Amino acid sequence: MTVTGKEIGRQQAGSSAPLGRGELAAFLDDLLDARRFADYCPNGLQVEGAPQITKVVCGVTASLALVEAAVREGAQAMLVHHGWFWRGDDPRVIGPRRRRLATLLAHDISLFAYHLPLDVHPDFGNNVQLARRMGWPDGEALGKDGLVRMAELDAPGAEPLSAADLAASLRATLGREPLLVGELSRPIRRIAWCTGAAQDSLQQAIDAGADAYVSGEIAERTTHLAREAGVIYAAAGHHATERYGVQALGELLRTRFGLEVVFVDDPNPV
Secondary structure (H helix, E strand, O other), rough: OOOOOEEEEEOOOOOOOOEEEHHHHHHHHHHHHHHHHOOOOOOOEEOOOEEEEEHHHHHHEEEEEHHHHHHOOOOOOOEEEOOOOOOOOOOOOOOOHHHHHHHHHHOOOOOEEHHHHHHHOOOHHHHHHHHHHOOOOOOOOOOOOOEEEEEEEEOOOOOOOOOOHHHHHHHHHHHOOOEEEEEOOEEEEEEEEOOOOOOHHHHHHHHOOOOOEEEOOOOOOHHHHHHHOOOOOOOOOOHHHHOOOHHHHHHHHHHOOEEEEEEEEOEEEE
């Protein structure tokens, strides 16, 4: 497995004071409004490490590879989208779970994780950040939960986007081949999207009048729905679509608090 680190920001040694673990937790919880979400996992500080933080490693998922990268980087904290302690998980600390946790605790590294709060945030969220990378408008959040966004792509006098255009743009931006199904001849004027495993939000996008819907994953049932509804569905990768929110959040920590922040990409084909 290749794990690559991308420097978000490095401060000169001694250029900033350490940030308290509790202060960082309070800042992130407040910024992302974490307490309002009934989520599949706890949001916020999941594992306590060193009380003072000068360096943060960011990544999509708190895998063992990411934990080991944080150790090599000498970080005091990790900030991820997919943390631990998911609803329905086996609660026993055995096997790979024990190894991950033991490594984190042995090196006194805190784990901060934000799932739905990081998906929907209007500035730092995965959905908005994906749109900005793709060159789409931020669009509007659909429904009460705001997990799906939709935007008008048409500029005055411009030709609508085609399925081939959409695939090429996703390929160039995300670095992987998207899977497209459905009515591929349909011109795209309104696009809806939700990063990650949001295939079951396709119906919400259809009801809102989207011509195409982009998410990370696809299910067998999703293919039939897209075909029968006459829309385009693009599965662009769970990991690939959710790399950008945590990077934007890391950049905020760098500029606001002077922390050293490194994004580490633990590649995942899903």
